[in-house]
Amino acid sequence: MNTPIQTLRVVFAASALASSVILALFVRGRAEWTTAFWLQIAGASVALCALICFVAFRRGGLRLEAMPLWPFARVFLRQLAIVYAALAIAITALALAIIYAITRSGPNALALAVLAGLWLSLWLAPGVAALTTWRRLRRATVGDIPA
Template identity: 70%
Template sequence: MTTPRHILRVVFALSALACSVILVLFVRGRAEWSDAFWLQLAAASSVLCAAACVVAFRDGRLRLDGVPMLRFVLVFLRELATIYIVSGVAVTAIALAVIYGVTRSGANALALAVLAGLWLSLWLAPGIASFTTWRRLRSATAGDIRQPARP
C-alpha cells in the first residue's frame, strides 16, 4: 500500500491555516469580536494560508510518488517528534525572553513561556515536519543512484 500523493500537502495546508489564524488573532486580538471581525479573520487567514501554500507547493514540492505507507509513517512520526521538541524549546526560549522583559517576574514568565512554547508548537510542527519528511523521502528515492564527484 502506497501513501496518498498529496498527504503532506494536506498536513502542511492545515498547519498553515492554524498558524495564520493564530497570527491574525495575535495581531488583531484586541479588536471587538463582532461578525465583521470574524469575517476579516477568516479572509485574512485564508489569504495568508493560500500564499504559504502557493510558495510551498510550487515545482511539485510536497508530493509523494510510490512511497510505502509504513516508511512514510515511520519517517513522518520521527520528524514530527523532533520538530515538536526543537520548536517547543525555541518558542519557549523566545517567549521567556520577551515575557520576562515585560513582566520582570521569573516564575510567571517561565510558566507562560512553557505554555506558549508547547501550544504554538502543536500547530507549527506538522507543517515543518511535512517539509523535512518530503526532503528525507525524496532524497532516499532519488538519491539511490549518486553521480560520482567530478575532479
C-alpha cells in the first residue's frame, strides 16, 4: 500500500494555517474581539498560509511518488520527533531570553518560556517535519537511481 501523493502537502498546509493564525493573533491580539476582528484574522491567516503553500508546493514540492506506507511513516515520525524537540528547545531558549529581559523574574520567565516552547512547537513541527521528510525521501530516491 502506497502513501497518498498529497499527504505531506496536507500536513504542511494544516501546520502553516495554524501557525499563521497564531502569528495573526500575536500581531493583532490586543484589539477588541468583534466579528470584524475575527474576519480580519481569518483573512490574514488564509492569505499568509496560501502564500507559504504556494512557495512550498511550486515545481512539485512536497509531493510523494509511489512511496510505501511503512517506510514513509517511519521516516516522518522520526523527523517529527526530532523537529519537535529541536523547535521546543529553540523556542524555549528564545522566549526565556525575551521574557526574562522584560520581567527580570527567573522562575516566572522559565515557566512561561517552557509553556510557549512546547505549545508553539506543536503547531510548527508538523510543517517543518513534512519539509525535512520530503527532502530526505527525495534524496534517498534520487540516490537509488544509477547515474
